Amino acid sequence: xxxxxxxxxxxxxxxxxxxxxxxxxxxxxxxxxxxxxxxxxxxxxxxxxxxxxxxxxxxxxxxxxxxxxxxxxxxxxxxxxxxxxxxxxxxxxxxxxxxxxxxxxxxxxxxxxxxxxxxxxxxxxxxxxxxxxxxxxxxxxxxxxxxxxxxxxxxxxxxxxxxxxxxxxxxxxxxxxxxxxxxxxxxxxxxxxxxxxxxxxxxxxxxxxxxxxxxxxxxxxxxxxxxxxxxxxxxxxxxxxxxxxxxxxxxxxxxxxxxxxxxxxxxxxxxxxxxxxxxxxxxxxxxxxxxxxxxxxxxxxxxxxxxxxxxxxxxxxxxxxxxxxxxxxxxxxxxxxxxxxxxxxxxxxxxxxxxxxxxxxxxx
Numbered sequence: 001x002x003x004x005x006x007x008x009x010x011x012x013x014x015x016x017x018x019x020x021x022x023x024x025x026x027x028x029x030x031x032x033x034x035x036x037x038x039x040x041x042x043x044x045x046x047x048x049x050x051x052x053x054x055x056x057x058x059x060x061x062x063x064x065x066x067x068x069x070x071x072x073x074x075x076x077x078x079x080x081x082x083x084x085x086x087x088x089x090x091x092x093x094x095x096x097x098x099x100x101x102x103x104x105x106x107x108x109x110x111x112x113x114x115x116x117x118x119x120x121x122x123x124x125x126x127x128x129x130x131x132x133x134x135x136x137x138x139x140x141x142x143x144x145x146x147x148x149x150x151x152x153x154x155x156x157x158x159x160x161x162x163x164x165x166x167x168x169x170x171x172x173x174x175x176x177x178x179x180x181x182x183x184x185x186x187x188x189x190x191x192x193x194x195x196x197x198x199x200x201x202x203x204x205x206x207x208x209x210x211x212x213x214x215x216x217x218x219x220x221x222x223x224x225x226x227x228x229x230x231x232x233x234x235x236x237x238x239x240x241x242x243x244x245x246x247x248x249x250x251x252x253x254x255x256x257x258x259x260x261x262x263x264x265x266x267x268x269x270x271x272x273x274x275x276x277x278x279x280x281x282x283x284x285x286x287x288x289x290x291x292x293x294x295x296x297x298x299x300x301x302x303x304x305x306x307x308x309x310x311x312x313x314x315x316x317x318x319x320x321x322x323x324x325x326x327x328x329x330x331x332x333x334x335x336x337x338x339x340x341x342x343x344x345x346x347x348x349x350x351x352x353x354x355x356x357x358x359x360x361x362x363x364x
Contacts, residue, residue, distance in 0.1 A: 003085070003086065003087050003088075004087050005087070005088070005089065005090065006029075006031045006032060006034075006081060006082075006083060006087050006088060006089035007029065007030055007031035007089060008089050008090050008091075008092055008093075009027045009028065009029040009037075009060070009079050009080070009081050009089060009092045010027055010028045010029075010092055010093070011025060011026070011027045011077060011078070011079055011092055011093075011095040012026045012027060012028065013095065013184075014077065014095055014097035015097060015098070015183055015184030015185075016097060016098045016099070016100055016131075016181065016183040016184045016185050017064075017069075017097060017098075017099055018071075018099070018100065018101055018102045019064075019066070019067065019068060019069040019070065019071060019099045020066060020067070020071075020101060020102070021066045022063050022064065022065055022066050023063070023064045024061045024062070024063050024064075025039055025061060025062045025063075025064060025077055025079065026060060026061045027060055027061070027062075027079050027092065028060065029060055029081055029089075031081075031083075031089070032083040032084075032085075032087060033058060033083060033084070034058060034060070034081040034082065034083060035056065035057075035058060035082060035083060035084050036054055036055060036056045036057065036081075036082045037054065037055060037057065037060075037062050037079055037080065037081045037082065038052070038053065038054040038055075038062075038079065038080040038081075038082075039051065039052075039053060039055075039062040039064065039077060039078070039079050039080075040052045040077070040078045040079075040080075040091065041064070041068075041069070041075050041076065041077050041078075042075065042076045043073065043074075043075060043076075044073075044074040044075055044076050044096060045073075045074065047076075050068075050069065050075070051064065051068050051069070054082075062079055069099045070099060071099050071100055071101045071128070071129055072099065072100065072129040073098075073099050074096065074097070074098050074099075075096075075097055075098075075099065076094045076095065076096055076097075077094065077095050077097060078091040078092050078093070078094050078095070079091070079092045080092070098131075098183045100127060100128075100129050100131045100181075100183070100185065101127070101128045101129060102185075103125060103126065103127040103131065103133075103181065103185060103187060104124060104125065104126040104127070105123075105124070105125050105177070105179060105187040105188070105189055106123075106124050106189055107121050107122065107123055107124070107175065107176075107177055107189050107192060108122060108124050109122055110122070110175070110192065110194065111194065112193070112194060112195070113194070113195050113196075113197055114167060114194050114195070114196045114197070114198070115197065115198045115199075116167075116198050117165065117166060117167045117168075117169070117196070117198065118163055118164060118165040118166070118167060119163065119164055119167060119175070119194065120161055120162070120163040121138055121161060121162050121163075121164070121175055121177070122160065122161040123136060123138075123160045123161060123162075123177055123189075124160070125160070125179070125187075127181070131181045131182060131183060131185065132156055132181065132182040133156050133179060133180075133181055133182070133187075134155070134156060134179070134180050134181055134182045135153050135154065135155050135156070135179060135180050136153070136154050136160075136177055136178065136179035136180075136187070137150060137151055137152070137153045137154065137177065137178055137179070138150065138151040138162040138164075138175065138176075138177050139151075139175065139176050139177070139178070140164045140173055140174075140175050141173060141174040141175070141176075141191070142171070142172075142173060142174075143171070143172040143173065143174070145174060145191070148173070149164055149352065156182075165260065165261060166261055167196045168196060169196055169197065169198055170196065170197060171195070171196050172193060172194070172195045172196070173193070173194050173195075173196065174191040174192065174193050174194070175191070175192055175194065176188065176189050176190060176191050176192065177189045227252055227254065227256055228252065228253045228254025228256075229250050229251060229252045229253060229254075230250070230251050230253060231248060231249070231250050232248050232249040232250070232251075233247070233248050235247050235248040236248055242343075258279055258280075258283070258350075260350075261349075261350055261351050261352070262349070262350055263347070263348070263349045264346075264347070264348040264349070265345055265346070265347055266286070266345070266346040266348075267343050267344070267345055267346075267362060268343065268344065268346070269341065269342060269343045269344060270341070271288050272288065273287075273288050273289065273290060274287055274288065275287040276288060277346075283301065283302075284299060284300060284301040284348075284355075285298075285299075285300050286298070286299055286346060286348070287300070288310075289307075294309060294310075295309070295310045296308060296309050296310060297309075297310060297346055297357065297359045299348060299355065299357040301355065304355060306355060306356070306357040307357075308357045308358055308359040309359065310344060310359055311342075311344060311359060311360050311361050342361050342362070343361070343362040344359055344360070344361060344362070345358075345359070345360050345361070345362055346358075346359055347359070347360070
């Protein structure tokens with residue numbers, strides 16, 4: 001029986017390999033069952049053949065032994081297949097690839113126990129032959145490896161660290177980073193565990209004193225943060241722990257920021273219809289609107305609008321106990337006018353560029 005020429009195999013892109021260990025060159029092939037294959041590797045600069053070997057296997061791969069190639073060099077690979085009847089294919093088209101030693105890609109010096117609600121992850125990348133780092137990204141997971149947050153994709157030349165904020169106290173997290181080199185090395189730091197345990201200063205405490213008996217001193221912590229502001233005019237007065245303003249406006253101009261993820265709480269009552277709060281450069285606004293006999297808070301940005309109904313006053317006894325139905329639901333006034341004398345909390349949150357809005361009574 002005359003020999004036939006088998007279909008030519010095609011190498012799956014290699015990109016880069018670490019020659020210190022064995023490496024599988026994989027390929028595709030669609031003809032008679034292959035029983036062996038041959039790989040030919042040449043130096044890309046001199047075209048000298050540095051490896052030519054045939055291996056008995058039905059798998060569509062050829063394993064290059066460790067130590068066959070040199071780091072810091074560029075090579076060309078081709079493969080050929082044979083069937084049980086000694087039919088053979090031609091050599092595949094050549095594939096260019098690089099050899100580099102495995103890079104060091106780690107997150108170092110991050111504590112095992114975090115003593116605050118944020119953690120900064122310093123990333124280290126070192127490659128012996130100078131293979132450039134192309135991109136990298138940070139991830140944060142909960143204790144069960146469910147992803148909670150991630151950074152944007154960074155590129156070479158940017159800061160090699162990232163800070164995750166808003167960590168929950170007494171919780172465990174895992175963090176990792178992945179990356180890619182210029183010639184295609186896939187990098188992964190692996191998962192690293194951290195537990196969060198920090199002291200929470202009570203929000204209603206002006207001063208917190210901590211005795212340091214070993215050094216004979218007392219540490220003082222304050223919960224006061226100075227926020228800069230300016231008033232439009234003098235139409236305001238203080239009474240019962242609240243400020244009443246009329247035909248007036250206040251601008252917070254220092255110590256107040258809404259960068260990244262945040263939670264904003266505004267406590268107010270008897271707000272006029274229309275805009276009552278706006279972020280810098282009108283990044284978003286809050287307004288009271290009247291729609292079909294009901295009142296809502298409207299949150300608006302350039303790309304979304306959210307509505308939340310203002311809470312309805314609840315019916316209570318003279319002892320200020322709320323009345324409930326037989327099924328346990330609170331009794332509310334169905335059609336109140338817009339003259340409710342209870343403080344309302346307007347809660348705005350931004351997490352991963354997604355906004356939410358809630359409105360509820362202070363005693364909610």
